[in-house]
Amino acid sequence: MKFDARRYRELVEEDFEDAWKRSVEVLSPKNPNAVYPRYGYAYGEEHPLFKTINDLRKAYLSLGFREVVNPLIVEDSHVRRQFGKEALAVLDRCFYLASLPKPNVGMSAEKIAKIGEIIGRSVGSEEVGSLQQIFHAYKKGKIDGDDLSFEVAKALKIDDITAVRILDEVFPEFKELKPEASSLTLRSHMTTGWFITLSKVADKLPLPIKLFSIDRCFRKEQGEDATRLYTYFSASCVVVDEDVSVDEGKAVAEALLRQFGFEKFRFKPDEKRSKYYIPGTQTEVFAFHPKLVGGNTKYKDGWIEIATFGIYSPTALSQYDIEYPVMNLGLGVERLAMILYDYSDVRELVYPWLYGRIELSDMDIARAIKVAEVPNTTAGLRMANAIAETAEKYANEQSPCEFLAWQGELYGRSVKVYVVEREPSTKLCGPAYANEVVVYQGSVYGVPRTEKWSEYFEKGISTGMRYIDSFACLAARQIEEGAARGNAEVETRVRVVEGLSDVNLSMQDNVRRYIASKGGKIDVRGPMFITVRAEID
Structure with missing residues (x-):
């Protein structure tokens, strides 16, 4: 079946609003102190x-x-x-305080002819009279400078850009103005x-x-x-x-x-x-x-x-x-x-931005880490949540093994989603599947919530996203696209994590550069070994 991008976009738009409302709840682990950088809201930063x-x-x-x-x-x-x-x-x-004086603007025959050249026709006597009235009203302060080009355009029935050109090229009085000091x-x-x-x-x-x-x-x-x-x-x-x-x-x-x-x-x-x-x-x-x-x-x-x-x-x-x-x-x-x-x-x-004292807090860095690919439908979001829960529930089961995570309908097609491990003598998930991305003292780490790393979570800022959570979003997104294309099967897998992108996370380049300039590091890695497979009828 040929992929119909237009139809896919229409199907996505039907469910997107409801999906967005549920996204924080579905994509986030049960961590009330976490930062949800893609959809959540966080308190801003005051200038000292x-x-x-x-x-x-x-x-x-x-x-x-x-x-x-x-x-x-x-x-x-x-x-x-x-x-x-x-x-x-x-x-x-x-x-x-100084201000520009209001000039006396004359309407000579030479100026009228020049206006005619610019607008491509002769200027009528009534139009000349209107322009004289406009400049007189400007001199008296009845017309403000920011309204002058509009009034000229209206009098000559031309566009504002042409009116600005006329004021610039025909009336040197405006260019020659110099501020005059007041007693203020x-x-x-x-x-x-x-x-x-x-x-x-x-x-x-x-x-x-x-x-x-x-x-x-x-x-x-x-x-x-x-x-x-x-x-x-x-x-x-x-x-x-x-x-x-x-x-x-x-x-x-x-x-x-x-x-x-x-x-x-x-x-x-x-x-x-x-x-x-x-x-x-x-x-x-x-x-x-x-x-x-x-x-x-x-x-x-x-x-x-x-x-x-x-x-x-x-x-x-x-x-x-x-x-x-x-x-x-x-x-x-x-x-x-x-x-x-x-x-x-x-x-x-x-002026910290002008004089080089730019400091990003751990919160600032955490906000710059985002889920790269997310499901576009409510069903897709529920599917991602189910994949993460199934992986967590059966993580230590001996392989080969396969567990049904979610089944339902996508774009009028029946879908079954499994978390699988085909290789023998191992487990459903690698030991790093539950590592959580946390920012601590200006560096980014992917570590488990254990006693060894407790200080990182207590004093740092968690993004609220484990490897399995962001990876499950990618798997659900690819299954959605597969169902829209008419594929019979979709498989998404990750083995050894070596960076944020391996678990469907991204970071703004300017924040990467900031971390490097301050001697920090991005240490997101570990053995994950998870495969998600979908059967689509």
Whole structure:
């Protein structure tokens, strides 16, 4: 019987949805801790920076602070109000925002003729009038730049691609545009936002007011290096009350940082003395963390500067009509994350893919191991499960022997499936049939669940797939195809396993390369000696 690929595909599609729903249950051994990399779902991985942000949010909330969002884009006038004569030094570190001006676009006879050449016909007077109106509306800001080509295309009844060509080739005004700076800046420190926010709420909310915000700031550094980036996250809070002192800052700093494993604290007057703080109140917070002790950094004694706080100056507060004292504390999230997750370079922490610090966990590697061939029908999935159960049940029976594993109907044909061993004086299955693929310390192993290998399963990540499970999927898939082709018999066998592919498993090439680059290995082998035979009527 000639194989009809189209009919086979139609038959497969009839059962595929139901088969997919059952696949995890049927293909997986009874192992609740296993990873099912082909069909199962697994929890993703957090970036250490954003995990730290989330932990800081929980820490602030546990202390009774309310979360707010402070303005990110601010007029430079706010910096001048807060810093007075020193504002220029601060603004020198700010990024100013610029935008493209709206050009005056003329419609000369030469341009009209050029448009006609591009669209292959003359441009009517009404169309010229429509284009003039469009460019006028664009100049006035009534049409956005991303809608301009659409409006031109609509006016000339042409496609968008041709409209873009017209704007590019006919109107040099757009190419000659250069950004013009505005008075808007990207917030360089959270204090700029706090003054704006407090000016709206300090006289309305009941005292004490306890607010926090964890958000980006931007600072124009000389360049990015191991300790600084152009953008960073500030975890900042304020406490507003009738009587706020330095002791309030100490209490908040300790309560916040103890939640991250810091045990002891020292407070030192900050020599920088920002103008928006009352003189003598700006304080550096040094904290002891046992994780730092004995390390290779300058903090190997366990002590590190981790935060700064101070009391806002009444002079600066009066610029915003804030009448109550305000304590402000802030810390750099990246610095805290570097301590918690053992990074010495902030670039590696924030941009690990760009700076070479790529680490795959055992879970990541386990997810990259997949069953190469799987049954396409519900019957095929049940057949695979039955093959694995039969092999396991009769694995130690003396050969020659043959055991019926499954019988039923496939594509209108009667099928009987046997697990067999024809050679005498051996067993139905080789000793490695129940080996399970597990990832341990960056390497992949095929080992049995015995006391000898218990650590691999306890501390590693199992794929949830034994040799017999993935092999049974291949056998069932080939029997399905044989039944669709009209074959009378199908036989699938495996002898000595020397790699993943021998037991119908595959791994992504990039993960293979990663394992090799880290000195790991893929050790999936062993004597299996199993044959599956199907009789098809």
